[in-house]
Amino acid sequence: MMTGRFKQWGMGVAAMAAPLLAFAQEAAQKGAAVNGADVEPFEPVRWQLNMTPGVTPTSHMAYDAHMFALWVCVVIGILVFGMMAVAIFRFRKSKGAVAATWSHNTTAEIIWTIVPVILLVVMAWPATAKLISEYDTRDSEMTIKVTGYQWMWKYDYLGENVSFTSRLDRASDAMRQSHQVPNLQALPHYLRDVDNVLVVPVDTKIRFVVTADDVIHAWWVPALGWKQDAIPGIINEAWAKVTRPGVYRGQCAELCGKDHGFMPIVVKAVSKAEFAQWLAAQKAKAAPATPAAPAATPAPAAG
Numbered sequence: 001m002m003t004g005r006f007k008q009w010g011m012g013v014a015a016m017a018a019p020l021l022a023f024a025q026e027a028a029q030k031g032a033a034v035n036g037a038d039v040e041p042f043e044p045v046r047w048q049l050n051m052t053p054g055v056t057p058t059s060h061m062a063y064d065a066h067m068f069a070l071w072v073c074v075v076i077g078i079l080v081f082g083m084m085a086v087a088i089f090r091f092r093k094s095k096g097a098v099a100a101t102w103s104h105n106t107t108a109e110i111i112w113t114i115v116p117v118i119l120l121v122v123m124a125w126p127a128t129a130k131l132i133s134e135y136d137t138r139d140s141e142m143t144i145k146v147t148g149y150q151w152m153w154k155y156d157y158l159g160e161n162v163s164f165t166s167r168l169d170r171a172s173d174a175m176r177q178s179h180q181v182p183n184l185q186a187l188p189h190y191l192r193d194v195d196n197v198l199v200v201p202v203d204t205k206i207r208f209v210v211t212a213d214d215v216i217h218a219w220w221v222p223a224l225g226w227k228q229d230a231i232p233g234i235i236n237e238a239w240a241k242v243t244r245p246g247v248y249r250g251q252c253a254e255l256c257g258k259d260h261g262f263m264p265i266v267v268k269a270v271s272k273a274e275f276a277q278w279l280a281a282q283k284a285k286a287a288p289a290t291p292a293a294p295a296a297t298p299a300p301a302a303g
């Protein structure tokens with residue numbers, strides 16, 4: 001009789017969860033078709049529940065560690081809430097249950113100490129290895145210096161004599177200043193487009209050195225799997241090896257002043273050949289003098 005009721009409850013919970021899960025799944029898959037515009041996968045979408053798997057080894061490692069920990073939590077949750085449910089419903093007073101009088105059980109105490117310790121070690125071991133590899137910038141094939149300014153980014157391709165600034169796209173800025181309700185049909189990447197995108201080659205280990213010129217900023221593109229503080233007077237390092245071509249967006253992630261919300265990041269990953277072409281074009285443009293901002297058409301902005 002009890003098991004019948006438990007089964008009913010279980011089915012009820014499953015029935016409630018199923019459409020929610022399906023909805024979230026569908027929302028995530030629809031990522032590429034929001035508004036019918038060319039919203040890339042890896043863009044956040046409404047009702048998305050999970051983090052992005054991203055497009056670099058680092059982001060994949062972070063995603064895997066996250067999913068592993070999630071499933072450990074799910075199993076623990078099912079066990080703990082299951083046992084609570086059994087204790088509450090099966091041994092209730094109206095069924096004539098009588099409380100036990102013992103207060104210690106050494107075996108139980110040893111088990112509930114040892115099992116969590118094992119779980120923590122099992123999770124910490126791979127997590128540590130992943131962290132170490134995330135900070136290993138050796139053997140990188142190129143270096144990009146990222147400098148945060150109030151309120152834009154500057155990118156230097158070190159050793160290539162190519163550098164430019166990247167700031168909020170003018171159309172986004174105009175709409176923002178107009179105080180109109182943003183029109184996402186006309187401007188699907190409102191506040192998330194820049195004038196000059198950071199172009200990088202795929203399948204290339206790129207070392208990023210990150211700093212700032214005025215206040216602390218943070219350079220963050222979720223699909224790359226990391227976030228790095230940009231601090232005046234300090235050089236922070238990170239690396240990325242983008243595994244698929246595409247456009248990946250991010251933003252400043254350290255409150256840096258009144259326009260903190262208006263210094264987005266756009267990374268465009270292209271094939272190695274395409275990158276070589278783009279770099280050659282940039283060099284040609286930069287050749288005369290101006291190391292600062294060459295008069296830009298560095299690859300079409302996304303969309």
Ligand SMILES: [Cu+2]
Nearest residue numbers: 217252256260
């Ligand atoms: Cu900033």
